[in-house]
Amino acid sequence: MIRSGQRSWLGWLLSLGLVWFGSVTEATAQAVPQPHVKAELIAETTAIRPGTPVWVAIRLELEEHWHTYWRNPGDSGQPTSVKWTLPPGFTADDIQWPIPKRIEVSGLVGYGYETEALHLVRITPPADLPVGKPVTLAGKVKWLVCKEECIPGEAELKLVLPVTGDVPPPSTWTEAFSRARAQLPLATSEWKLGATVEGDAVVLLLSPPTPTEELTEASFFPFEELVIEGAEPQKLTRVKGGYVLRMTRSKVAENPPTRLAGVVVTPQGWRGAGTEPGLTVDVPVEPPTAFGDALTPTAGTTASKPSGGQPLGWMGLWLTLGGAFLGGLILNLMPCVLPVLSIKVLGFVEQSRAGRGQAWQHGLVFTAGVVLSFWALAGVLLALRAGGQQLGWGFQLQEPAFVAFLVAVLFVFGLVLFGVFEVGVGLTTVGGTAMNRAGLAGSFFTGVLATVVATPCTAPFMGSALGVALAQPTAIALLIFTALAIGMAAPYLVLAAAPQLLRFVPKPGPWMESFKQFMGFLLMGSVVWLLWVLGLEVGVDGLALMLGVIVLIGLGGWIWGRWGSYTYPALTRRIALATAGIIIVGSSVWGVSAIHQLPPVASAAATQPEAKSGSIRWEPFSPARVTELRRAGKPVFVDFTAAWCLSCKANERVALETAEVRAEIERRGIVMVKADWTNRDENITRALADFGRSGVPLYVFYPPNGNEPKVLPEVLTPGIVLEAFRETS
Structure with missing residues (x-):
């Protein structure tokens, strides 16, 4: 007869034995070396519990400069796949794909992974699975690994795990699973999403949960092929409704997309710094009129930026x-x-x-x-x-x-x-x-x-x-x-x-x-x-x-x-x-x-909007004011300047404050706006960044016909200014 104290000791020894056995079976799940890839099947826990899902992962360790592919490989490639061989009653979900990166090779852009690819899969055992007998999880994994050339690869991966009635202990791969989950895209967020097509552009609208929410970088990866041109830059701009990400529509697809599905990625994180960088997108493509004026650009939002801060070629x-x-x-x-x-x-x-x-x-x-x-x-x-x-x-x-x-x-x-x-x-x-x-x-x-x-x-x-x-x-x-x-x-x-x-x-x-x-x-x-x-x-x-x-x-x-x-x-x-x-x-x-210790004073443009007789009448800059003038059909000239910028002051004297330029401004009814950057101003800094600039001078003319604004050179002459007014009007 076994007493209660003996039972506790026996239970403890049994659990210890299961942990040891699990570690042994993990050790038997050896990595399979293939050309430029080392593949293995790993588990988040050291054992399986009947009826409780267990997370496993297909881990591909890659040689330097080689890469495998995401679910949509991009311009070329092939996604990693697995065909499972599981015991009776087991079911396997689809692969969970971490966010990819853009990989450019010979002018083509693929979506994939370098160094390591960890593809998570949830496997659910039956509730009546017998305890004590180990089970074997097996799958035939296929991939395409590329550098300049591409090599198809495949391996039969197996993992033997014991079955226990207790909560299974974590394995040595727990931290790797946590890292992989951090790279999985969010299914939902407080950000509101919308999509439309404008000419040759696919437009993704991103509306933040609060007006102060900032977004400086973003890139989109579609789930399906032939949606966008992967090699073309993606342009993130500020609009009244938040932000829009403009992408070039695929030139091969016969028809524009009716639904936009994929992942939009920002290094800032969608729930604040250090949070998930990916957000799942799955929205219908609606006509531009469905968004009203939410797509109206704010001041200075037309310059291209490298998508997601990608390095230059x-x-x-x-x-x-x-x-x-x-x-x-x-x-x-x-x-x-x-x-x-x-x-x-x-x-x-x-x-x-x-x-x-x-x-x-x-x-x-x-x-x-x-x-x-x-x-x-x-x-x-x-x-x-x-x-x-x-x-x-x-x-x-x-x-x-x-x-x-x-x-x-x-x-x-x-x-x-x-x-x-x-x-x-x-x-x-x-x-x-x-x-x-x-x-x-x-x-x-x-x-x-x-x-x-x-x-x-x-x-x-x-x-x-x-x-x-x-x-x-x-x-x-x-x-x-x-x-x-x-x-x-x-x-x-x-x-x-x-x-x-x-x-x-x-x-x-x-x-x-x-x-x-x-x-x-x-x-x-x-x-x-x-x-x-x-x-x-x-x-x-x-x-x-x-x-x-x-x-x-x-x-x-x-x-x-x-x-x-x-x-x-x-x-x-x-x-x-x-x-x-x-x-x-x-x-x-x-x-x-x-x-x-002294407080800054307001800028001259803000405190003295009325100009003296014989000079230009300037309005102080604000993104809302520029948007309001553009929507009213007014031509607008924005002078990004600062008192400490002698080039700016020279341009004002030599080019802007001349009789012929002032006459043309009056004749065309151009609204002159001065963005005075003498003191620090975050709105002006953002507007400069939207045009791909980080300093003054910058001169931008918005024509009255709604066309794209024209950026003038840093050194002005009256002829340059007058030509800009006449060309875009």
Whole structure:
């Protein structure tokens, strides 16, 4: 007779034995090696319980650069399939397909998996399954594995599991099953879906549960073939009803689809960050009129983006890098470079006196300063955008504290150029008989300052390159920013490599001191410009505060120059330098900190919508206002600008505020809208991103006939503006 205590021990031993036996049977389910694929059948638990479904998975481990296919393979391929051989009474459901990825090979786009494919299947045993006797689950699995070439594969997979009356323990594959389930698409969501066909486009409408819900990336994978062109880009745009994803309709299908079924994928997750990236779509295709005005685009929603942030192809990458290099090169001709023109010109003068080796060193160090500054700005921008911040190129000048810091730095530079005090050759790279380490440090700092001040504006070719960069993986984005930096530094690198180009510069003499002081006036002009920008950002109080800081910096510089020279005793010099340093650094730090605490003021476009007599009447930008004007049939011109963008201001003076352009605006009844990006504005940042841009200037003309808007070049002339008005009207 077995007592109760003995029963518990026997039960425990029996359970332990089942676990051990289950692990043994799992071990007998060996992977089957095939060309470029290792296939095996795995289970989520170590045993089967009668009547309780058990999850198994067909696991395909793939060699690097090889892939298998999703349920719809795309332009070519074959989906993985299984034919089960199960014990009597067992039933198997269909394969559960994790979300695929786009795989481009030789111009064709397939939908599939790389590295590992885990296809989940639910198998249900009969309720009267005898306990204690193991069962064998078997299936003949077929797949197609491809790289450049494709190889069909198949394997007979088996898995032996014991049968227990208790809850079966988990297997060693539990975590893998959890990962696979996270990649299964949601069956339902709070997002509302709809579909229509507009001409050659299949349109998927995605309405968020709340108006503030953001969607920046999405891509669609249809369940059926011959629905869309897989190789064509998919365009995500913002509309009144939420978002639409436009895809090119299949050119082979005889008729448009009557129902749209598939999976729409976003890395943001459909229930918030870190949640399921896939959402099942199964909706009827309705006429566009069924959605009313929900498909009406908001401002700036026509630019293509790489679907789902897909990397560029090799040809696209080289074209983008070439455009980035040209954009950086042309940036040297933009008005934004003027703030540091004096320092660069003085550097050229110094190179004319140096040997070839020294000039080459300075060119490399200057280039390093430019490249590292581009990397730093790009890294901060990409990190903040990844954290959800709506930022674009030139974001540093949207921060009043940073503008105040630049004012202080450039004012100190100006005092040095005027000769108020000397800090050695390191700061300006001028003076002395040799270009020593301090001079190299000055060249590096010149490159840093040139980048920081010159990059807020975008030159031709640069805007589109920046837009592409911010939609790419980090490595590709940094490569594009590097091309921009090298383009900007190229002229100075060439002059450093060939100093004979500067042989026409007069020989050193007293003229150099006068020239240096003249360059100081250009730098002080930059200080005035930055003070104006600061006043627009924080108002007259912040401007007055910074002017007080400048006075203190001037006092510190005067003390430095008056008692810091070598004509005074060492103790006097030390006291003077310490006092000057405390005043200059202390007042600068205090001023920047105080300005950082000031609230921003409204933009000029918002506070002064009425224009003065003889100039353009501007309206402040808002996506809703642009949509309202377009629906009313009005022609609309949107100027994306900022006070710190000198290119923008130059375009306004040279092209927009001319008599002939103003007359054409009045004659055609064009509504002029100003998107003032001087201070940070998320609506403007999103609108720029919708056009594939990340900085200003950007000029967009919406014609009155409802056609696609026209994007104008970054550098305007009256002729360019007038031609855009006439072509699209």
